[in-house]
Amino acid sequence: MSKAQRFEPHLDARSGRVGFIVADLQTVHWGHLRLMMEMAGNCDIGIVAIGSTQLHGVDGHPFTFDQRKDMVQAIFGQQFKILPLQDIDASLETGDWLKYVLSRIASASLPAPTDYFTGSAIDARFYTDYFATLEDPSISNGPVRTFSSPKADRRLHIVDRASAPNLSGREIRHLIEARDPEWHNYVPARLWNYVERHYPPHLRTAIKTGGEMPGDVPVGTRWIAGSDPTVMVLRDDGKWRPSREGGDEKLSTRRVGS
DSSP states (O other), X not given: OOOOOOOOOOTTSOOOOEEEEEEOOTTOOHHHHHHHHHHHHHOSEEXXXXXXXXXXXXXXXXXXXXXXXXXXXXXXXXXXXXXXXXXXXXXXXXXXXXHHHHHHHHHTTOOOOSEEEESOHHHHTTTTTTSOOTTSOEEEETTEEEEEOSSSSOEEEEEOGXXXXXXXXXXXXXXXXXXOGGGGGXXXXXXXXXXXXXXXXXXXXXXXXXXXXXXSOOTTOEEXXXXXOOEEEEOTTSOEEEOTTGGGOOSOOEETTO
16 A cells, blocks of 8 residues: 655645744634634644643643644644744743744744734734734734734734634633533534543542442543542542542532533
8 A cells, every 4th residue: 555645735825934823722722723724824834832841730731742732733634833842931021032932943943934823912022023013014804913024024913812702721721620511612622532531630620420430531530429528539450549638629529411
């Protein structure tokens, strides 16, 4: 069987532009996808830089870099180049963050970006010295406002979040951790099972049932049966055992199916 050939777009279907997005992607939601789709429609090459990759399995940062990469590629395949970034505690005034980002792009042998995509004018401030300023000439196309630098062939695109309201990543994580199915409204359906299987169980509330044992749940899931206050934890050998934390369970619980 011959190997599948790599798809190449028609030579006439090119813009010559390189797009760039920086996001933590904890969890990948519809707001992120709108940015990526805007980049895909404008640029031949898209770079998705994933931030805070030194953190995972803790409050606010549940997923590893590879897991966040998995979620992007579940939707877009190999379309984008994925770049890891770490926090360097740089302030806006020094410009160190922009220097760090551009150096990471270069060290990964990726082309210099021409277009930056963001959903926030506040976030854009970290990149205006390179792409375009908010005082540069701009045009609007629906919810997207594009600023073009008169000094260089670079652009800054701001996708108005108000045009397609979505909860913040923090709010979505709160729903996931509370096992509230409302989070499905804000995350692509293709990622629902991935989130359920890979979201760190120790960050989520215990499942509470009338006594029946939860089925097909990840190792580390916590469970409270009926009126028994004992918190049980699913261990790696497939057996439920009492939590070592004993009665220190502080998270709220949610009855399965409610």
